[in-house]
Amino acid sequence: MKAWQIGKRQGIDGLRQVERDHPVPGPGEIALDVIAAALNHRDLMVLRGKYGSDLPDTRIPLSDGVGRIAALGEGVSGLEEGHRVIAPNFTGWLDNGGYGFHVFGHDLGVTADGWLAERIVIPAAAAIKVPDSVSDDSAASLAVVGATVWHAMVAFGQAGDGDLVLAQGTGGVSLFALQLAKALGATFAITSSSDEKLERARELGADHTVNYRDNPDWAEAMLRSTGGRGADVVVDTLGFDSFGQTIAATAVEGRIGTIGALSGSPRDRPDFDQGSLIAKNIAVKGIASGHRGMLASALDLVAQHGIELVVDRTFAFDDAPAALEYLDRGAHMGKVLIDVAR
Template identity: 50%
Template sequence: MLKVRAVCLNHRDLLMIQGTYGPRRPEHRVPVSDGVGEVLHVGAGVAGFSVGDRVICPHFATWLDGAFDLRYFGEDLGITQDGWLAEQIVVPAQSLVKVPDALTDSQAAALSAAALTAWNALVDVGQIKAGDLVLALGTGGVSIFALQLAKLHGARVAITSSSDQKLSQARKLGADITINYRTHPNWAAELLNANGQRGADIVVETGGLATLASSIAAAAPNGRLALIGALAATPAEGAPTLDNLFGIVGKNLTLRGITAGNRRMLQSLVNAISVGNIEPVIDKELSFDEAPEAYRHLLGGHHLGKVLIRVSD
């Protein structure tokens, strides 16, 4: 059993309470997939954890290692099982990852969903290496973590937004190329112009069908596209056509769906965050009683990075 200290919201949390993230969930379902807790009680036979330890876990609580399997949806915290937006939560001990003393609650609370998804996209799928160009769409939680983690690996980063102010903040975080997609609707061509007509080696594709055609155009030969979300718009506004088939085949692209990550990846991520001393970008922090306001702030779409809810000290 864990005492919840802090949680961070993700887009999936919005969709869950709106009833649009798969089947409608029971009204009593406790939401939120991302948080950090303190061990209050350790079950019989559990080793490696003590009362007082701070811990996190992947939201697919039983996905410990290896390839993804559909059965993991049955243990999806905040969706098919009760999640983190509570004073206490019970999770399997085998799922837990200890939080090092060097990491704050704010650093740890944001890791298990958005950061873990970005890690999977860049490291396990993208096989990132120094010198790669990573393209991240937008400035939400996954994209900002992708920016920070890519820089930690010695990669260059291009990022898009409709806000010049957000792009300015992204440059302060290390972005090498910033593109306002409202000013430059053909942002794929803008990226090529900014990078000597070579595209991105890894594309963190959070927009979905509305942006996928442009992401294919923006990818370099042998590029890896990690398909993560559908935040941009309806498919009719920019869905790929058969014309894009040449881009996929002709450039030998890899398109891979990303469903967060497993416990092994999360442990590697925690190690990297500790060594690199990465500070998650927290757009707004609210109290447990202000949770509805936190959801409204995320829904507004004006945030950069994460929205955090402080549950306890």
């Protein structure tokens, strides 16, 4: 079979396409013929040696994808050959109470082989059957953003009818947060540096949009747009480098699920107004993706509401490096996919 390997982790140029034997599922495992895979920012970090340590050159990348069951290992029940399935990237984190550092020991595309191959093997317990009504593109795009956003916005944030939800940027996380918020009956605010992307976000249902390039104090601009109302729930992709503005944009007793640091490096620790954080009684939680149950809930909602995740562009399997370069340029809106077997 064809597969891509991460190589020496010196960047996208280190990727190597190879021929490998088809993996065989062991007890409690299933083999999947991969249909499509999707990219995340973490994939770029893996290739640059900034995410995961002591990874072999032969590691297969990518944490998102959808596949069709090709073979069942010994002892597997409840699944059949031909079923389409997805899985959380932390395949050992199955439900509430199951989180610990051990989940990083089987992280698809990092400490375990990921989706960028014609066939992969995953634990059967992690697999979630995809309803017929959900497209391959949506299924392939859902695992990381679905589990992460559900954790931040619903399991922690308790977003629902009438709440105001804020997300920053127009990548896959923020756009799924928009789609999820509207399905839950919430109002939604989003930021971007592109008026064109903000117009597209409004077409998807965004109620408040702010161009942060035109409005460097984007929190104040958002509050003007909302009539002074802060966000009840924030899906924070920017991190501490912009945390002062995130706090300013958050309502009294708001909830901030912080999932990334796109506005600065992990070393950036500028001061922010801790007094406002305390005075507003804001709750902050770090979100390390989500467990299988959260992803299953997100998938159920996608099927129930007929949600099609936003896909910016799809690349051929042989063009995987070009797909990653496109993601790295940051001009995309939504997800970037790789077609593996269609």
